[in-house]
Amino acid sequence: MSEIKEQIIESKPLREQVADIVRGMILRGEIKAGEQISERTIGQMLHVSTTPVKEAFRSLQAEGLIYTRPRRGSFVSEISIDNMLEIAFMRSALEGVVAYYAAKNATDSQLVEMSRILDVVYPLLSRKDEKSLEEIQQYNVSFHSIIRQTCNNNYLVHQIETLRTIDHSFRKAARMKYIEEPIPAHQEHKEILAAISSHNSSLSEKLMVSHIRRVALFVADCAKKIQ
Structure with missing residues (x-):
């Protein structure tokens, strides 16, 4: 996973900002299809707690951009x-x-x-x-x-x-x-x-x-x- 370049701002809900940033990284190919994506890692890179990251992941899962495997974690979907x-x-x-x-x-x-x-x-x-x-x-x-x-x-x-x-x-x-x-x-x-x-x-x-x-x-x- 590449370094996150975007910065969190105060005027927009954290969950939306995290979702926007991760979505962009996926669609730009900075996070590859099939690659595991960790809530903790994203939270650390953006300097936020895991709560907004969990909420963002739920949104991205609903969009079909990531999927979850029981006891294994979240992974990036194939984008075609x-x-x-x-x-x-x-x-x-x-x-x-x-x-x-x-x-x-x-x-x-x-x-x-x-x-x-x-x-x-x-x-x-x-x-x-x-x-x-x-x-x-x-x-x-x-x-x-x-x-x-x-x-x-x-x-x-x-x-x-x-x-x-x-x-x-x-x-x-x-x-x-x-x-x-x-x-x-x-x-x-x-x-x-x-x-x-x-x-x-x-x-x-x-x-x-x-x-x-x-x-x-x-x-x-x-x-x-x-x-």
């Missing part, structure tokens, strides 16, 4: 493209629920802000440089974030953010941070916004699920080609 695809499909279902309620709950100011984001992204679509692709990605994250804000359900948002973090970490580990199709994604965002603006909950959910899954399948296909 198929695993990541399954996670993306799980996320699509939750994002679909959020989009469903966004069509009921979105305020005028939220709709205006989502429209503004799409307007800002449009001229960036013709550019292929990394800076523009990063800007598009950041705006896309903001677009989805606003939709999530409309549901007023912190638990649901937390679950989605956890799955999105895993997906992003996987892409980063695979050096696929900006692999996406900006133009199709932008068109899909426009269609999703139109459905939300017209208060069509069923269509909003359907379009969101389709969007997340299409992107996931595209990324999975790219990942298989570069392996």
Whole structure:
């Protein structure tokens, strides 16, 4: 196991910080699949007690990133493209629920802000440089974030953010941070916004699920080609 570079901060629950740090190490390959991972060792490296580490391990086990063998301890799961695809499909279902309620709950100011984001992204679509692709990605994250804000359900948002973090970490580990199709994604965002603006909950959910899954399948296909 490599040295932990991240630092614990006071503004976020310890269990979440520990989970974030260990999750990142697993997905970056710093802790290898099949390697044993000790609560005591992680606690010592992060200078925290084993209590938040135990809680973090439970979260990571629920995500499928680690598993426990009776009387032997915890081990890192094998992370495959198929695993990541399954996670993306799980996320699509939750994002679909959020989009469903966004069509009921979105305020005028939220709709205006989502429209503004799409307007800002449009001229960036013709550019292929990394800076523009990063800007598009950041705006896309903001677009989805606003939709999530409309549901007023912190638990649901937390679950989605956890799955999105895993997906992003996987892409980063695979050096696929900006692999996406900006133009199709932008068109899909426009269609999703139109459905939300017209208060069509069923269509909003359907379009969101389709969007997340299409992107996931595209990324999975790219990942298989570069392996």
